[in-house]
Amino acid sequence: MKMLAEDIKTGAFKTSYLLFGEEAYLRSQYKNRLKNALADPGDTMNVSHFQGKGIHPGEIIDLAETLPFFAPRRLIIIEDSGFFKNKCDELADYLPDMPATTCLLFVETEVDKRSRLYKAVKTCGRVTEFQVQDQRTLMKWILGILKKEGKQISEPTLSLFLERTGTDMERISSELEKLLAYTLGKDTITSGDVEEICTVQATGRIFEMIRAIAEKNQRQALNLYYDLLSLKEPSLRILALIARQFNQLLLIKSMVLKGYDKNTIGDKAKLSPYITGRLMAQAKSFTLEQLKEAVRDCADSEEAVKTGRISDIMSVELLILKYSQ
DSSP states (O other), X not given: OHHHHHHHHHOOOOSEEEEESSOHHHHHHHHHHHHHHHXXXXXXXXXXXXXXXXXXXXXHHHHHTSOOSSSSOEEEEEESOOTTTSOOHHHHHHGGGOOTTEEEEEEESOOOTTSHHHHHHHHHSEEEEOOOOOHHHHHHHXXXXXXXXXXXXXXXXXXXXXXXXXXOHHHHHHHHHHHHHHTTTOSEEOHHHHHHHSOOOHHHHHHHHHHHHHTTOHHHXXXXXXXXXXXXXXXXXXXXXXXHHHHHHHHHHHHHHTTOOHHHHHHHHTOOHHHHHHHHHHHTTSOHHHXXXXXXXXXXXXXXXXXXXXXHHHHHHHHHHHHHO
């Protein structure tokens, strides 16, 4: 992202860009920043936009060969094309010879880094991957927004906010907007404000579910699972979040057994001291072998679902029953 920001700052642009990755909010933000830097916002003559499958590469090439009209460049934005998952040799062959007066901006969720088009953009232009941000990075981002608004928040309250929102930056932005509106006229945001206005998302419920499992509170663990299903959360996504939580607990447990202190564990895991402390407390309820087995069971459950040996809903139920009994 630093190189991309540098291109925008200096105006030394490449002829092609690929923005991809899981973090949709950052993808969208940088797409708009690049678009506004590469072309005048009101320029409809030299900016073209293609979206979805079924885009014909030949049409893009013909447009790319057309000189811009009273502007330094022609910008062609191509979103969710699937060109980087499927074969697109036409564009891969074309990029090295594309005129300097044209810029292709690709925006994709998933790509195959082995594809010829990916390698062509990497060689001729700039490739930027937007990954899910770690908790500390998200905290810095949120604190920056709150500082501009003249708001203060304690670390435990900020951790509570992230527990409720999860790590999706679009969701965080939306919940933060609600929180700022709710606390209008107040200098400090409290945990009560967060609990009153911020919706609990899947990741927060997963944390509570794992805590219920650790405390052998089977009824609460199952109730939390059924709550997630009622919110239309797919079982496989819930399973993936449970697996992530057990992996995190396994990492914390292994570092505790090695004698690391709370601050060192937090630094290595890129977690706030508050969350680190909660995970360390949660990890005490499991042995290292139990956590290793839980991680294996999550992987086995996912495979069983995908091969049709068990239903997705039942696979999670069995995991909850096993580790909360």
